[in-house]
Amino acid sequence: MAHNVDETTRFTSRETAQLQAEAATLRDLGWGNAISYSRKVFIPLTTMCRNTCGYCAFVKHPGQQGSGYLSPDEVLKIARNGERLGCKEALFSLGERPERRYPEARETLRRLGHATTIDYVIEACRLVLAHTSLIPHVNAGTLTEAEIAELREVSGSMGMMLETVSKRLMKPGMAHHACPDKSPVLRLRTIEAAGRLGVPFTTGILIGIGETFEERVESLVAIDRIHQRYGNVQEVIVQNFRAKADTAMAAWMEPSMRTCCARSPSPGWCSTRPSACRRLPTSTTASKITSPPASTTGVASLLSRSTTSTRSGRGRSCPNWPGARRRKATGWSSGLPSTRPS
Numbered sequence: 001m002a003h004n005v006d007e008t009t010r011f012t013s014r015e016t017a018q019l020q021a022e023a024a025t026l027r028d029l030g031w032g033n034a035i036s037y038s039r040k041v042f043i044p045l046t047t048m049c050r051n052t053c054g055y056c057a058f059v060k061h062p063g064q065q066g067s068g069y070l071s072p073d074e075v076l077k078i079a080r081n082g083e084r085l086g087c088k089e090a091l092f093s094l095g096e097r098p099e100r101r102y103p104e105a106r107e108t109l110r111r112l113g114h115a116t117t118i119d120y121v122i123e124a125c126r127l128v129l130a131h132t133s134l135i136p137h138v139n140a141g142t143l144t145e146a147e148i149a150e151l152r153e154v155s156g157s158m159g160m161m162l163e164t165v166s167k168r169l170m171k172p173g174m175a176h177h178a179c180p181d182k183s184p185v186l187r188l189r190t191i192e193a194a195g196r197l198g199v200p201f202t203t204g205i206l207i208g209i210g211e212t213f214e215e216r217v218e219s220l221v222a223i224d225r226i227h228q229r230y231g232n233v234q235e236v237i238v239q240n241f242r243a244k245a246d247t248a249m250a251a252w253m254e255p256s257m258r259t260c261c262a263r264s265p266s267p268g269w270c271s272t273r274p275s276a277c278r279r280l281p282t283s284t285t286a287s288k289i290t291s292p293p294a295s296t297t298g299v300a301s302l303l304s305r306s307t308t309s310t311r312s313g314r315g316r317s318c319p320n321w322p323g324a325r326r327r328k329a330t331g332w333s334s335g336l337p338s339t340r341p342s
Helices: 013-031 072-084 103-112 117-131 145-152 184-196 213-230 297-303
Strands: 040-046 089-094 135-139 157-159 201-207 233-240 287-289
Touching: 040 072, 040 117, 072 117, 089 117, 103 117, 117 135, 117 145, 145 157, 145 184, 184 201, 184 213, 201 213, 213 233
Parallel strands: 040 089, 089 135, 135 157, 157 201, 201 233
Antiparallel strands: 233 287
């Protein structure tokens, strides 16, 4: 059943308290009061990517300073420095399949002796395993089941942010336009394939890139469904969007702390109203929620319940959000569905 934009924001104080209490119970049953973390060193194998996400400051296109691939020697230098400083994990971060877009990427891979970026990731993981005590964690974006099977032999775990299940954000003027690898279907298939192969997997959602409160809930429920079936989701990251210079969304309003903490606004108010989109302190970072082994079906049921709303019709934006009338000079839309019926 389709919901209106502000339907799922209509949690009462009692329902919010119930949800928080259930989540706390599951956390305590699974992990007690222990907080775990991994000392890791980041290895940005390539900064090139075939996607053009509106918020990304990591990617460098050919010709830009910092664009390219690390050499095997550079990979080992970073890994050994991390090992010397006490790291236990080598986290490979990289753009997705740049060789499918850029001839420069294909040429660099050819000189390195590989046809694809994933092939080079596998070699880099083998180097780290052979010459250091670090365990590779691979964050290479969307992957086929065959690629995951190969990477499983040279890594301890893998990861990829789901970000959102909203296909709407792939439309022109939205955060994931011209980003073929940000298709929610492809990203969910990757997480499912990792589950079938028993690969521990980190994923999560990104808050504040134009998704609705309902779409955040649907994204978390989608992750939960996969974990209930395969039990392989080791960590769920709830990451807040930060506006960065020299990106298409540099002028985009950041989500408030209240929004990032998933606290429901007062009844009748859209969670993305302008007053909720003030800038966060510089010290704000992503929060991480580790998945407990206990079932979260009750939480998902509460989050995804259907409610009745008279504030807006199907496929229409919250009337409290004037963003559609305040499009920025960059051409980016308000991030909410069109005010016209779909």
